[in-house]
Amino acid sequence: MRERPSSRLLIVDPDDRLLLFKFVHLAGALKGQQFWATPGGGVDPGESYAAAACREMFEETGIRISDPGPEIAQRSVTFTLVDGEEVSSDERYFLVRVAHPDLSSVNWTELERAAIAAQHWWRRAELTATGETVYPEDIVEMLARAGVW
Structure with a gap:
């Protein structure tokens, strides 16, 4: 199984x-x-987790950052990619605070355009109460441990 390190953005x-x-x-x-x-x-x-976080931030939100902020969590997970490949991922979570909620999807890939149906800014109570599937499953606890919620 291929190793797929990834940077995730909170x-x-x-x-x-x-x-x-x-x-x-x-x-x-x-x-x-x-x-x-x-x-x-x-x-x-050849890319660091922090550099990947900065790149992904720009590609997925249109916001440029030079520092992704603190790495507040890590998890290892196995999952299936869209093409059917099963990968083992070492995920690092970075806490990024933004000045405004304005986003751009102009840099999304075709794959992202096909799969991302919505974006939403969640409050803690709303996220805690949802019956929808959310990954990672312990995201509320991650943010509580980081002092955000």
Whole structure:
């Protein structure tokens, strides 16, 4: 199984709301699955987790940052990619505070455009109460441990 290190972004706005993307898979190995997850993605060869976080921040939100902030969590998880490949991922979570909730999808890949159906800024109570699938499953606890919520 291929190792796929990744940087995940816990993006929080001035109102302490967390940005999540809703992924809805209409085709491929994940057809029929839908869930909310953090922005972020794989670390490129030779790239650090922090550099990947900065790159992913720009690609997925349009916001340029030179420092992704503190790495507040790490998890190891196995999952299936859209193309059906099963990977083992060492995920690092960075807390990024933004000055405003304005986002751009202009740099999204075709794959992201096909899978991301919505974006939403979540309050703690709303996220705690949702019945929808959210990854990582302990995201509320991650943010509580970091002092955000």
